[in-house]
Amino acid sequence: MSVVIPSIKDDVLTLESVPEDVPVSVEREGSLNEARNRGIENAETDIVAVLDDDIAFSEELFYALVDEVDEDVLLGVADWEFGLVAGRVMIFYKSLWRDIDGFNERLHSHNGDTDFSLRAHNAGYSVKTVPRHLFYHEDHERSITTWDRAWRLMYLCGKHVRYAPYILSATIAYNLGLEAGISKEQNLPASIRHAVDELEPE
Template structure:
C-alpha cells in the first residue's frame, strides 16, 4: 500500500469510519469550521503525499483502501461516483497533495456542500483525470440530507459561474 493519510472532517464525537482504517495509517480528524475548511486544513496537515478524504459515516474493507491507495497517481483525482453530475462525491476522495495545491484546494465559500463537485471540475479544468469508483464498495450510514433546495440552487449557480463549460452538466444534475 502506498503511504497515505486519511482526513475525516466531522462534527461528531463517534466516527464510524475509524473502524475500517488499519492502525498503521495516519488519520486526521478535523472538527473545526465548515466541511470544506476542514478538508483543506486536513490536507495541509497531512504529512504524506497521498491523501484520502472520507466521510465520518462509512465502512469499507481494507482491500478497498489498499486498491485506492495503489491507484493514486499524481495526475488523477479518485472518488466514488456521485448521483447527479457524473463526477465524484466527497464521501471518498483520494489524490496527491500536489493536485490539491495546484488547483487551489476546496472552495471554502461553498461551506459544507458541493465542494466535491467544484473540486472535481477544477481538477478536470487543470488537466487532471477524474476516476470514479462504485458507491457499492462503501457502506454508508444513511441520514437526512442537510442541504435545502435554495442552498443547492445558489451553490449550483455559483459553480456554473466559475465553470461555464460545465453549466449544462450541472443544470442536468439539479433537474
C-alpha cells in the first residue's frame, strides 16, 4: 500500500506517523482534490491511504485499519455531518477510485470527501467509518464562508438527488446539535478495537 498527503506546508506532521516501509507522496500542486487525484494516479500499489497533513496515529492502528479494507470498501474517519468518510483519513483500493472517476475537482478543497463517499456508496461500495478521536489532529480554523457552504450543499443535493433528503436532514441535525452542545461520533468496529492505541496531544 501507499500513502498520499496533499499539503502546502513545509512541516508535515503526518509524515512522523507513517510507517517507514510505506511509500509516501506529498502532493503540493493544485487544489486539494487535484492533489489527491494526482497522488492516487501515480501510486504503484493496489491500496491507497489519503491522509490530511496535520494528524498523528500509531503504527498499530494504521495497519489495523488497512487490514479492514478490501476491494469493496471505503474506510476512514467519520465526518462531522453526514456519517460518511472524511478526507482526514480515507483508505481504499485504487480500483474503487478509478471506478467512480476519482475526486471531484470542481469542488476544489471542500466536500470532495462527501461527494466521493456518496458516489462510492451509490456504486455499491461499503462505506465504513471509525471515530475521529482515534487520530490526534492539530486544531485550525476552517476557511469556508456560509455562502460557500450553502453553495456546496445545494451542489451535493443537485448531483446526488437520491441522497438529497438525507443530506439536508443530516445538515439540520448537525447544526441543531452544535447549538445544543451535542456531537455525533461513530463506533469503532469490534474487529479492530483491540488494536486501537489512542494518541493524546502533549
